[in-house]
Amino acid sequence: MTTTLQPGTDGRRPLVPGAFRRQRMPHRRGRRRVFTRRQRIVVSVLNLTAFFVIWQLIATYGNVPTLFLPSVTDVWQALVDLNNEGILWDNLWVSLSIYLIGLAISMVIAIPLGLMIGGIPVLDKALSTYIWALYTLPRIVLMPLLLVWVGINDAARIWIIVLSAVPATLVVIMEGVKTVDNSLLVAGRSFGASRYQLFSKIVMPATVPFIAIGVRMGVTRGLLGLFIGEIFTGVNGIGYILTLAQKTFDSATIYAMLLVFLFFCIAMVSATTWLERKVMEGRRQLD
């Protein structure tokens, strides 16, 4: 069925009535099937349920060592135990506060610096190579150095978060400033705007979307930094629980912590998206 002539779909009748009658209507060709929102939700819920049920079945009846694949109920039990012993929330809180401090420091550094580097060509020429190098560098390489310089403590974790988040935010904002339409700048200049006015009236508003993207990049990269820090300095926080579980061959706890961390990541990323939307809405109202 390679050549299908569609009988007049847009109201046009075929020249000879009934000429195409015997031809089957092409089913779902040329157009992708689109699922409705409700269908998506139902399928996702079923899908996840099936996943956990199959996991449980394999773990219980399959001949897999518990070290490799603990059952879902064991993982849940590990989570409940951690909660009862009071380990979970304290350590989660430690990690969260370290993450937020690191992120705040990075944003305070990255946003003004990105705007400056993007706006001032001399700075761009001098610094952008280093920033790109730092951006492409795998962050984990810096961890041994930080351990030597800062030591195994919370400061090392804040450092690695800052080092992960700053370059990611910086490159986006830096490139964003450069995309500002040159004709706007020329128009502004010909209407006699000063350098500062050009910056605050033209460059800043045009760069806001890029700042939003940059912040989101920083948030995700910062999570990576947090995790690297947690694994290498397992003195407190999520990393402590992971290190302890690894030493005692307690795979259920590791699975549980991975799930917790996954939820942590999802929460952080969706919080950023929500914040971004609020900022955008506020901006539209200002206009």
Place this chain on the structure above:
Amino acid sequence: MSATASTPTDIGTPEHIGPRRKTGSLGKRIRSRLTGPISLLVFLGVWQAAVTLTDPDPYILPSPGAVWDAFILAVENGEVWAAMKGSAGPLAIGMLFSLIAVPLGLIIGLSPTLDLITSPYLWGFFALPNVAFAPLLILITGFSTTTSIWMVFLSASVPLCLSCKDGVQAVDTTLVKAGRSFGGGRVAVFVKVIAPCSLPFIASGIRNAISRGFVGLLSVELLIGTKGTIGGEVIQSGRVYDTARMFAFILLLIAIALLLVSGSRWLETWASRWREEVVI
């Protein structure tokens, strides 16, 4: 190039769209090539100046000369080659295995149902930093090369799969329709329209996968710290406070990472060459 000089592809490009791509004179091109080496020299100069001015403990910050000596010593020992060989093996094997993700991604992209079913898992895997699997993998496979291979595979295959999927889904439907109306069957449309259109996505997926895989490899090496791998050498020298040697291996790592990134970026531009011509 001045704005008035136009090449055949420029015909019809309105003036206000923006500056044309600069080809630049020979001098300009040489100057742009030189920024890398010059900034490296400046960096070394600042480093040396910092060491001479503040005179820190060599355990904290060794001078560039000391690092160079440590590097030369390690090269003469043959440790550098051994470490590079030890790291390259798992990376190559893991990357080869993760190429399975290309056909898988293409198939997932073709079928909306499959996409709906698999996407929560793929995105979950993608969102979780791949370092997160390191403790689990170390627990399961122990301290061996297998751990590194698994880690490279896990970190590289998921982004590759997602990117191939995106590539298929981003194919312009008018192109597919045109292909069909010219009598292309499923196979022909796939081979002649969908596959070439998603080639840039596959290439960028491979680029992403290489850097992700490298990071995965490093994270395992740095966590385990066995001798005979680059990451392991970094950790070993850190443990005995031989900071100069640690710096030497870290700089080696950085050089390899940058080489891998630029090499794979070249691959990406090579694969999406035809697209650039259309877009200009």
